[in-house]
Structure formats: C-alpha cells, structure tokens
Amino acid sequence: MGPSIKMENVGVHFDLPQARSQGIMNSFKTVALGGVITQQKRRVGISALDNVSLNLKTGDRVALIGHNGAGKTTLLRILAGIIPPTSGKIRVEGRISSLISIQLGLNNHATGRDNIRLRARYMGFNEEEIDQQFADIIEFSNLNDFIDLPMRSYSSGMRLRLAFAIATAFRPDILILDEWLSAGDENFQKKASQRLGSLIDRTGIFIFASHNSQVQARTCNKGIVLRRGKILFRGDIDEAIKFNRTTEY
Numbered sequence: 001m002g003p004s005i006k007m008e009n010v011g012v013h014f015d016l017p018q019a020r021s022q023g024i025m026n027s028f029k030t031v032a033l034g035g036v037i038t039q040q041k042r043r044v045g046i047s048a049l050d051n052v053s054l055n056l057k058t059g060d061r062v063a064l065i066g067h068n069g070a071g072k073t074t075l076l077r078i079l080a081g082i083i084p085p086t087s088g089k090i091r092v093e094g095r096i097s098s099l100i101s102i103q104l105g106l107n108n109h110a111t112g113r114d115n116i117r118l119r120a121r122y123m124g125f126n127e128e129e130i131d132q133q134f135a136d137i138i139e140f141s142n143l144n145d146f147i148d149l150p151m152r153s154y155s156s157g158m159r160l161r162l163a164f165a166i167a168t169a170f171r172p173d174i175l176i177l178d179e180w181l182s183a184g185d186e187n188f189q190k191k192a193s194q195r196l197g198s199l200i201d202r203t204g205i206f207i208f209a210s211h212n213s214q215v216q217a218r219t220c221n222k223g224i225v226l227r228r229g230k231i232l233f234r235g236d237i238d239e240a241i242k243f244n245r246t247t248e249y
C-alpha cells in the first residue's frame with residue numbers, strides 16, 4: 001500500500017491569552033485576511049483551520065492556494081506533525097519530509113560532515129540510508145574544505161547550501177513544501193531548482209503552499225483554495241487557479 005493522508009474535520013485554534021481586550025474584535029472585524037479572530041468572554045483566539053477534511057493518495061500533487069493568513073502553513077505544519085490539531089482526526093501513512101525549516105537541527109559547533117548525520121537522523125533516516133547519500137550531499141553542497149570546519153565558520157549562504165543539500169537528498173513518501181526553496185548564488189539556485197524538481201517527481205504525495213501559481217501549475221495536479229481556515233474549492237490545479245483568480249472573496 002502506498003502513502004496516504006486522511007484528515008477528518010480538523011480544526012486549529014490558537015489561544016492568545018495576552019490579547020485580552022474588549023476592543024480587539026471591533027478593530028479586526030473588517031479585515032479580510034487571516035484566520036477568524038474569535039472572542040469568548042474576554043478570551044481572544046484565532047481559528048486558523050476550521051473543519052478541514054482531506055483524503056490524499058499516491059500520485060496526488062496538491063497546491064494550497066489562498067490569501068495571507070488563509071491557513072496554508074498551518075495545514076502544512078499539522079501534516080508535518082509540528083503542531084497538533086485542536087480538534088478532528090489525522091492519519092498519515094508513509095514517511096513525511098517537510099522542507100519547512102530546513103536549518104532546524106543543525107549544530108553550529110559541529111562540522112558540516114557531522115551535521116549531515118545529525119540532521120539526517122533528525123529527519124528519521126538510519127545510518128545505512130545516510131551512508132548511501134553522504135557523498136552526494138557533500139558533492140552537491142560544494143563546500144569543499146569547509147565541510148570539515150565547524151558550521152559557525154560558514155557564511156549564511158554556505159549554511160543554506162548544506163541544509164538544502166541534506167533536506168533534498170532523501171526521497172520521502174510524502175513531501176511538504178512551503179514556498180519554493182532557493183539557496184545560494186545564481187548558479188547554485190539553478191542546480192537547487194532541478195534537484196528539488198526531481199525530488200518532487202519521485203515523491204508519492206506532494207503538498208505545496210505558495211503564492212506562485214505558475215510554479216504550482218507546473219508541479220501540481222490538484223489545487224485546494226483556502227479562505228479564512230476553510231476549504232473554499234478543491235479540484236484540478238487549473239480549475240483551482242482559475243477559481244482563485246476569478247472569485248472575489
């Protein structure tokens with residue numbers, strides 16, 4: 001059986017205890033962006049996702065579309081297990097790789113070489129799998145002798161190259177991407193784009209939040225339009241992009 005994702009009536013609510021104020025609802029009511037700001041008694045919160053159900057299987061390449069604050073990143077974070085849903089159920093079969101915070105888990109005091117192992121273990125890969133990709137990661141990051149120096153001696157671009165090379169080296173069953181990743185100088189960016197594209201092609205399920213509908217049209221076959229935490233439309237990618245472009249909401 002291939003990878004699958006099943007979400008049933010998932011909701012995410014953020015409590016904002018520090019925002020207890022009577023006036024807050026009035027000042028935010030008319031804003032069309034973001035999740036729905038809620039207020040019970042004097043407790044303010046944000047409903048970032050509301051009653052979202054999804055059924056994804058192998059071959060699904062899903063674009064998440066929607067305005068700022070619509071809930072795209074929250075949905076990705078739920079799927080990646082970074083935050084739990086407040087309500088509803090979620091079931092994921094298969095190994096997930098999230099390219100949301102690719103520098104997380106890297107250690108400034110360790111060498112590039114040691115960081116490859118650290119970060120790959122953090123992603124859930126075993127020593128054998130790491131050994132298989134080790135040389136490729138070193139070659140792709142193109143750090144030459146820097147790979148044996150502690151990461152604190154790297155420039156931010158070098159750090160990103162290493163993080164990118166590691167994050168894209170292992171083929172997961174499910175790949176999660178929040179905006180297209182790019183790293184390094186112009187030359188490296190071209191290489192990085194190709195590598196990311198090839199990883200997406202080889203992944204069973206791909207979920208991609210972005211404001212760039214051109215890239216989404218190229219890499220996805222389905223689209224989900226979110227508005228204020230709810231699914232407003234789902235269908236073929238072209239229809240979803242068209243819906244988003246032509247519907248006032």
Ligand SMILES: Nc1ncnc2c1ncn2[C@@H]1O[C@H](COP(=O)(O)OP(=O)(O)OP(=O)(O)O)[C@@H](O)[C@H]1O
Binds near residue numbers: 036047048066072074
């Ligand atoms: N940690 C948090 N605490 C409180 N509210 C949050 C938190 N994270 C997100 N939100 C709120 O949840 C809603 C959805 O945010 P989310 O980041 O999922 O939107 P998005 O669709 O990814 O937006 P963008 O296109 O701007 O990246 C927004 O109203 C945001 O303010």
